Amino acid sequence: MKFKKNPIFWWASGIFVLGLILFAITQNQIFILGFIVAAYLLRPTLASFGLAKKYVDERQQNLNHRSSNIAFIVMMFACVFFAGYLMAEDNHTFEMFLMVIVIGIATKALFNVLLSKNFREVAPKIIIGVGLLVALFSGMGAIDRGNGIFSINFLMNALPGLIIAGLGILSKYFPRVIAVVLFFIMIALVTFIFRKDIDWATIGGSLIIGVPLLAASIGLWRKPKNTSEE
Numbered sequence: 001m002k003f004k005k006n007p008i009f010w011w012a013s014g015i016f017v018l019g020l021i022l023f024a025i026t027q028n029q030i031f032i033l034g035f036i037v038a039a040y041l042l043r044p045t046l047a048s049f050g051l052a053k054k055y056v057d058e059r060q061q062n063l064n065h066r067s068s069n070i071a072f073i074v075m076m077f078a079c080v081f082f083a084g085y086l087m088a089e090d091n092h093t094f095e096m097f098l099m100v101i102v103i104g105i106a107t108k109a110l111f112n113v114l115l116s117k118n119f120r121e122v123a124p125k126i127i128i129g130v131g132l133l134v135a136l137f138s139g140m141g142a143i144d145r146g147n148g149i150f151s152i153n154f155l156m157n158a159l160p161g162l163i164i165a166g167l168g169i170l171s172k173y174f175p176r177v178i179a180v181v182l183f184f185i186m187i188a189l190v191t192f193i194f195r196k197d198i199d200w201a202t203i204g205g206s207l208i209i210g211v212p213l214l215a216a217s218i219g220l221w222r223k224p225k226n227t228s229e230e
Contacts, residue, residue, distance in 0.1 A: 135161025
């Protein structure tokens with residue numbers, strides 16, 4: 001397979017050179033690191049969104065998808081390893097790695113369904129997934145405070161997530177009604193999260209919950225293209 005220097009190559013090269021220039025001016029390593037990542041991921045990102053089909057053949061796209069999946073797996077296990085190491089050292093920085101893991105898995109799951117472009121059909125799956133995610137981590141918070149998995153506190157903490165998952169099931173039968181209800185629930189949840197101290201954890205939690213629910217509510221509101229899609 002011969003590598004062709006198409007416009008994507010030159011755009012990626014320009015991004016890399018810009019990072020070098022900013023690094024030389026500021027001496028801040030974050031610029032060179034960020035622009036290297038942007039340059040390297042430009043082609044696969046455009047290909048994943050279907051924006052560079054004429055510059056990426058089928059074999060290139062297949063290799064990109066396989067390598068991306070392997071890289072994602074390796075990165076997730078690396079985050080688990082470093083989180084475990086910091087946890088053993090009683091260093092609460094491990095929570096940042098946990099957030100990366102959750103964001104990575106949630107993003108992959110969300111785009112797996114969104115890229116199918118059948119929004120009315122996949123919206124209930126998004127809602128159910130978010131609801132179970134909220135129930136799981138809220139319930140784990142109760143366990144960390146010394147409550148068992150069958151305690152009232154565990155069930156009460158997990159209840160909001162289970163309600164969201166239940167709405168996801170009902171959305172198959174009452175899509176637009178649930179879309180409105182879901183929108184207000186999303187606002188209430190994000191408001192509740194931001195009532196706590198504003199830090200990277202609350203911002204990340206709001207994004208993980210708010211963005212999928214917003215996408216799902218919009219998907220439920222849209223009319224299906226035809227009867228078979230419904």
